[in-house]
Amino acid sequence: MSSIRPKYFTPAEVRVHNTIDDLWVSFLGRVFNLTPLCDRYKGDVLLKPIVQAAGQDISHWFNPKTKSDDGASIRTHIDPLTGCVIPYCPNGRFVHIPPPYPDSNWANDFGRPWWKDDEYLVGILSKKTRTIKIINTLTSQEQTLEVCSEEIMTEILQRYLKYNAHAASYTWKYDGKNLDMNKTLEQNGIEDDDEEFYKLSMNDDTFLRAIHLYFNDDLTEA
Structure with missing residues (x-):
């Protein structure tokens, strides 16, 4: 296989x-x-x-x-x-x-x-898409992305590259913990709240799960 x-x-x-x-x-x-x-x-x-x-x-x-x-x-x-x-x-x-x-x-x-x-x-x-917020702690720049729930973090990183070509030079964290880039959002403990927001008639864009990027050495330079 x-x-x-x-x-x-x-x-x-x-x-x-x-x-x-x-x-x-x-x-x-x-x-x-x-x-x-x-x-x-x-x-x-x-x-x-x-x-x-x-x-x-x-x-x-x-x-x-x-x-x-x-x-x-x-x-x-x-x-x-x-x-x-x-x-x-x-x-x-x-x-x-x-x-x-x-x-x-x-x-x-x-x-x-x-x-x-x-x-x-x-x-x-994708059977289910998700919207997440990515915050660059170095520049304070925020980006909202629609991603596939089946994607692992390295694939989400690929989506984010058009906003930050050096995204691989950052440590990706959620709730203060390093993310496993070979796992999905859900596998990393970033739960999908869409159903709860729907039940509560809440605007989920206001309460998006946020991933924080912390700058390391820029190893992506040519």
Whole structure:
């Protein structure tokens, strides 16, 4: 089994990829970059439902009960005219879906359909995102970040690098204790208060858990 951790994405990160030249979707907990597919089928009318769904979650296109190592399966229904079981495409038939009736123009030599092809897979959709505050004690600068609850601290550090290129030169602490950078927020004792805030009708942005950064020697200099 590979030791490489999957890349986690927030729904907001998927949403920004919402054009035919940069098109991502998520479904059944995974994130796919369909930009190469759009390039391949540009001008094809069957691309329209996919383009309309750019940046969105399309899990409702698939049957979660048939998910397997072979990939997702498209939902099906019984055609009222023929009584045959056919793919259910409420937004219209799309790329790699066969026509409901025999068609001599239908070419099925494309190999694996895109929803079963890991060529397009870029990562995992976070089941739960969290918002945290990071405070640089050297500069007093504060930054609010949306992160994936599944991410370990080193991955959260990577998100923070665009605000502080030398973030690895700091000791990361919560409640006065050093954080284990190979563990998640929850594993470090930084609990998720979202549900409590919801029950109390409180604005959780006002009471964000704060991580404090303490400067060490700057070892990230070239």
